[in-house]
Amino acid sequence: MFNIKTYYQSFISLFYPNLCLVCNRSVPFIDRRICLKCEDQLPLTNFHLDEDNPIFEKFAGRINLEQAAALFYFFKAGNVQTLIHDLKYHNKAEIGIQLGKMYGSILKEDGYFKTVDFILPVPLHPKKEKQRGYNQSDMFAQGLSTTLGKPWRKDILRRTEYTNSQTKKNIIDRFENVKYAFEIAKPDLIQNKHILIVDDVMTTGATMEVCAINCLEAADCRVSFATIGFAVH
Numbered sequence: 001m002f003n004i005k006t007y008y009q010s011f012i013s014l015f016y017p018n019l020c021l022v023c024n025r026s027v028p029f030i031d032r033r034i035c036l037k038c039e040d041q042l043p044l045t046n047f048h049l050d051e052d053n054p055i056f057e058k059f060a061g062r063i064n065l066e067q068a069a070a071l072f073y074f075f076k077a078g079n080v081q082t083l084i085h086d087l088k089y090h091n092k093a094e095i096g097i098q099l100g101k102m103y104g105s106i107l108k109e110d111g112y113f114k115t116v117d118f119i120l121p122v123p124l125h126p127k128k129e130k131q132r133g134y135n136q137s138d139m140f141a142q143g144l145s146t147t148l149g150k151p152w153r154k155d156i157l158r159r160t161e162y163t164n165s166q167t168k169k170n171i172i173d174r175f176e177n178v179k180y181a182f183e184i185a186k187p188d189l190i191q192n193k194h195i196l197i198v199d200d201v202m203t204t205g206a207t208m209e210v211c212a213i214n215c216l217e218a219a220d221c222r223v224s225f226a227t228i229g230f231a232v233h
Contacts, residue, residue: 019097021086022079031096035140042080043073045230048112055225059206063212066194067113071103074201074229084200084229088132093139100143101230108148113224117193119145119152123159124210134198140228142197157211158185174206182211187218195224201229
């Protein structure tokens with residue numbers, strides 16, 4: 001069966017080449033969008049294995065996190081920025097799904113997030129999601145859910161305000177910009193639960209912090225974070 005599938009994929013690629021989203025070279029399997037060479041060169045953080053996890057340091061004294069992880073370091077003008085830009089703005093939702101599957105496999109093998117009950121993607125405002133066609137964090141959550149074996153929900157954490165871009169704001173302005181932008185639509189579902197909040201990139205962490213604050217209002221809720229990128233300045 002595997003050989004038949006392989007031959008079929010090779011035949012299809014003759015007419016519809018599957019190109020790597022990073023280097024634009026041919027990828028032999030149609031269910032992959034990043035070649036193995038590029039995947040090996042992307043800057044993994046391995047924060048989930050680090051006793052001095054930088055995400056814990058970022059939120060120290062502000063949010064009591066259970067666990068925290070980021071797949072890649074995010075540098076300006078780097079390959080990770082290109083991938084996330086394509087995910088968000090070039091209608092390539094499959095990037096988020098593949099990266100989620102890849103990261104979920106890594107985390108599951110290391111026994112990380114095994115106590116998580118729900119994966120909650122940071123939501124877009126409905127107006128922005130309609131404009132974009134999808135929420136990039138939903139795609140990452142779907143991929144993680146597939147390989148971690150944990151359910152993801154987009155009906156619990158909800159965005160209620162349409163806010164300005166965070167790109168050029170400092171950490172204080174970012175927090176103020178989103179302070180009232182989210183709510184928990186179904187707080188009873190996250191009581192006594194371990195929630196994994198996921199987003200595409202963590203820069204100052206203001207958005208994820210506000211989401212966590214809302215979740216932690218539910219009785220005995222515990223919160224963890226995971227992102228595709230962790231911004232390095």
